Structure formats: C-alpha cells, structure tokens
Amino acid sequence: MAVDLDAALMEILACPCPAHAALRSGTAADPDADALTCTACGRSFPIIDGIPVMLLHEALPGTGPDADSGGGSGQGCG
Numbered sequence: 001m002a003v004d005l006d007a008a009l010m011e012i013l014a015c016p017c018p019a020h021a022a023l024r025s026g027t028a029a030d031p032d033a034d035a036l037t038c039t040a041c042g043r044s045f046p047i048i049d050g051i052p053v054m055l056l057h058e059a060l061p062g063t064g065p066d067a068d069s070g071g072g073s074g075q076g077c078g
C-alpha cells in the first residue's frame, strides 16, 4: 500500500545524505512501497509503523551520484 504521510511532514523531511535532498514516496522499483526515496542519492528509507526511519545505515543503497560516497569522510556512522 502506498505511503500516506502528511504533506507538511514531507516538506520538512530531508535525506540525511550530504545533499539533504527532498524525498518522494515509494521506491524506484516499487512506487507503492512503504518507503521514502531520496531524489538525489536514491537511497530508500523504510517506514515503520508510519514513521520514516531516516537513518543512513537503515537505508537501502541508492543509485544516485552520492550513492557510493559512504565512508572515507572519517565520520563515524552509528
């Protein structure tokens, strides 16, 4: 079933990737999936009990330009 998050919530949500890009509902493979996909890096974040889990280590890897930039920054992740 499709994600039905509040429009205002979608406005303030942003991907934790360096681009902090907007998100769209579903995934590239399944637009009706309970997930949010970053419009920049393509990572998909699962929605658990109606709450988007905006954690990079919980996200499905994306295919965008930032997709392979994980690690190497020296920042601990989680």
Ligand SMILES: [Zn+2]
Residues within 6 Å of the ligand: 015, 016, 017, 018, 019, 020, 021, 038, 039, 040, 041, 042, 043, 066
């Ligand atoms: Zn992103």
